[in-house]
Amino acid sequence: MKILTSAQIRSLDQFTIQNEPISSLDLMERASNAFVGWFCNQFVNTRPVCVFCGKGNNGGDGLAIARLLSQLSYDVQVVVADYTPNASDDFTQNLDRLKTHLNLAFISSADQFPTLSSQVVCIDTLLGSGLSRPAEGLLAGIIHKINALPNKVVSVDIASGLYMDKANGENDPIIEPDHTVTFQLPKLAFLLPQNVRFTGEWHVVDIGLSGKYIQELPTPYWFTDKKAAEKLIQPRGKFSHKGTFGHALLLAGSFGKMGAAVLSGRACLRSGVGLLTMHAPVCGYDIIQISSPEAMVSIDKNDRHISQFPDLEPYSAVGIGPGVGQEPVTIALLEELLDQVKVPLIIDADALNILSSNRSLLDKLPPNTILTPHPKEFQRLAGESGDEYERLELARDFAGKYQVIICLKGANTAVILPNGEVHFNSTGNPGMATGGTGDVLTGIITSLLAQKYKPAEAAILGVYQHGLAGDRAAEQKGQIALIASDVVENLGW
Ligand SMILES: NC(=O)C1=CN([C@@H]2O[C@H](COP(=O)(O)OP(=O)(O)OC[C@H]3O[C@@H](n4cnc5c(N)ncnc54)[C@H](O)[C@@H]3O)[C@@H](O)[C@H]2O)[C@@H](O)CC1
Numbered sequence: 001m002k003i004l005t006s007a008q009i010r011s012l013d014q015f016t017i018q019n020e021p022i023s024s025l026d027l028m029e030r031a032s033n034a035f036v037g038w039f040c041n042q043f044v045n046t047r048p049v050c051v052f053c054g055k056g057n058n059g060g061d062g063l064a065i066a067r068l069l070s071q072l073s074y075d076v077q078v079v080v081a082d083y084t085p086n087a088s089d090d091f092t093q094n095l096d097r098l099k100t101h102l103n104l105a106f107i108s109s110a111d112q113f114p115t116l117s118s119q120v121v122c123i124d125t126l127l128g129s130g131l132s133r134p135a136e137g138l139l140a141g142i143i144h145k146i147n148a149l150p151n152k153v154v155s156v157d158i159a160s161g162l163y164m165d166k167a168n169g170e171n172d173p174i175i176e177p178d179h180t181v182t183f184q185l186p187k188l189a190f191l192l193p194q195n196v197r198f199t200g201e202w203h204v205v206d207i208g209l210s211g212k213y214i215q216e217l218p219t220p221y222w223f224t225d226k227k228a229a230e231k232l233i234q235p236r237g238k239f240s241h242k243g244t245f246g247h248a249l250l251l252a253g254s255f256g257k258m259g260a261a262v263l264s265g266r267a268c269l270r271s272g273v274g275l276l277t278m279h280a281p282v283c284g285y286d287i288i289q290i291s292s293p294e295a296m297v298s299i300d301k302n303d304r305h306i307s308q309f310p311d312l313e314p315y316s317a318v319g320i321g322p323g324v325g326q327e328p329v330t331i332a333l334l335e336e337l338l339d340q341v342k343v344p345l346i347i348d349a350d351a352l353n354i355l356s357s358n359r360s361l362l363d364k365l366p367p368n369t370i371l372t373p374h375p376k377e378f379q380r381l382a383g384e385s386g387d388e389y390e391r392l393e394l395a396r397d398f399a400g401k402y403q404v405i406i407c408l409k410g411a412n413t414a415v416i417l418p419n420g421e422v423h424f425n426s427t428g429n430p431g432m433a434t435g436g437t438g439d440v441l442t443g444i445i446t447s448l449l450a451q452k453y454k455p456a457e458a459a460i461l462g463v464y465q466h467g468l469a470g471d472r473a474a475e476q477k478g479q480i481a482l483i484a485s486d487v488v489e490n491l492g493w
Pocket residue numbers: 013014024025027028029031032054055056057058059061088126127128129130131132133134135136139156157158183
């Protein structure tokens with residue numbers, strides 16, 4: 001799914017209005033109906049509702065929603081923030097459509113904010129995608145009052161005061177909703193952890209904006225939903241054999257960190273690879289043989305750290321990093337590997353830290369190498385950034401400069417391609433913030449690379465399946481009890 005800027009959404013609305021064609025008022029009615037469909041599933045009509053409206057089209061949605069909900073026997077109250085004499089046409093028309101008996105008040109001071117029982121669900125339609133400056137005065141006052149309530153709050157399209165596609169100021173007044181119900185497409189703001197307070201749980205409802213025009217609009221931002229991920233999975237042919245699915249080489253583990261190697265190897269095996277060889281220091285031999293009988297083991301001459309790698313000829317992909325440490329022998333190994341490797345490569349964990357502290361190695365990265373840093377590793381690699389929007393730009397610059405693929409790990413892991421595309425992941429949960437899950441991801445992606453998935457697809461699909469397995473694991477164990485092995489055990493393709 002594409003993620004568009006607010007300017008693109010505006011032009012998409014206009015295109016749909018002109019070409020479907022549909023009047024702007026009818027499109028607002030459709031959007032309001034879509035919201036109400038979601039709302040009725042979430043809150044029964046014995047819950048009283050208070051709709052807070054601005055005077056633009058987001059406020060127009062609010063008036064239409066108030067009318068539709070009251071037709072469905074919800075007890076509805078409407079508060080219009082009278083912050084400007086100018087109302088949008090569709091707001092004014094929806095005001096006319098409201099039955100006069102509806103409880104409606106225009107307020108011009110936050111002191112007139114109503115007293116609400118805690119049962120009331122607040123619907124926030126003060127400001128939507130038209131936000132052009134931080135909320136202030138009356139709007140800011142109302143936003144602060146709503147945020148101070150214990151009540152459930154649902155924002156329509158986007159929390160009032162939140163920009164869709166750029167950073168807000170630290171003290172901007174912004175609604176902190178429990179839910180955001182957004183129209184047609186997810187918004188960039190929802191995918192960045194810094195905005196989690198201003199997003200709540202978010203949901204997309206279809207309002208029939210032109211699919212053809214969405215296809216045409218250029219954007220670097222994408223959201224990997226189930227449909228997008230499933231399209232990437234390559235079916236297995238009837239006559240395939242283990243040679244069809246490649247031979248992966250994982251360079252992983254050191255004394256005290258063999259678990260990272262094991263997790264990575266098991267995830268690799270569970271992701272469809274034909275053959276797996278794990279290269280480990282001497283201390284890892286028994287551990288790997290016993291824990292992963294499906295894997296072959298190549299043993300280093302060094303007892304505790306890897307310092308060499310086997311002849312690369314048999315392998316169709318190489319993964320390096322989980323648990324390897326940063327000993328000088330391992331640094332030398334990485335340099336030699338970068339000089340020699342001719343097959344797709346993924347670099348993770350300590351191998352990334354080696355790159356950060358030996359920056360001349362960055363120029364040796366083969367094109368389309370996949371790097372999987374968490375935010376701290378990325379900072380070591382690419383430097384500081386002021387906020388997450390800046391970090392994303394930094395990552396796009398870095399991916400372009402070195403022609404690599406970056407999986408910036410976190411909630412909604414962002415896969416950043418050398419051409420600047422950013423693919424946000426839709427799966428995963430906070431239970432996965434636990435040691436070893438990154439090693440699992442490395443194993444999955446190594447496996448896909450070995451099977452000849454294109455590196456960009458291996459990264460996008462691998463990140464998606466990793467999160468999906470984590471979601472399945474969380475369903476079974478709960479987020480708090482979840483450990484990395486559960487993610488491996490829940491891989492399913
Ligand atoms: N026909 C359409 O274009 C549709 C629009 N829809 C709704 O319309 C919204 C966008 O409506 P608008 O473009 O009218 O904009 P908003 O309703 O977001 O804002 C109203 C107007 O307030 C002004 N404004 C911006 N920031 C302000 C601030 N901080 N303080 C005071 N005033 C400010 C701007 O001039 C803006 O146009 C969407 O979020 C969505 O809810 C939906 O009904 C779907 C169809």
